[in-house]
Amino acid sequence: MIDQPQLDLSRRPDAQLQRxxxxxxxxxxxxLRRMQHRMTEMLRVIDGICRRHGLRYWLCSGTLLGAVRHEGYIPWD
Incomplete structure (x- = not known):
């Protein structure tokens, strides 16, 4: 197991914690980060197709959680 210092979540602004x-x-x-960038590009293409054709879609599960809580991907996921 890798020994890492504990994160002190109580005193950090959200943006600093996310970084x-x-x-x-x-x-x-x-x-992992390169794959996440590629998946974001893919989502933008899919979003454009859906918008052009009036199709509704939504995020759910971990994708929704990452988008809301982390404004992107869950950093360790």
Missing amino acids: ELQARFNPEGSD
């Missing part, structure tokens, strides 16, 4: 979580669990340039 720390991102850096710790899913740094820019990692394979």
Whole structure:
């Protein structure tokens, strides 16, 4: 098990906490982060198609949780 310092969630603004979580669990340039960027591009294409054809869609489960709670992807997911 990797020994990591505890996060003190009580004194950090949300934006700062999000940056720390991102850096710790899913740094820019990692394979996971590159895949997340690609999935975001795919969602934008799908969104455009749905809008052009008047199709409604929604997010659910972990995708919805990440979008709302983390304004993107769950950093460690």
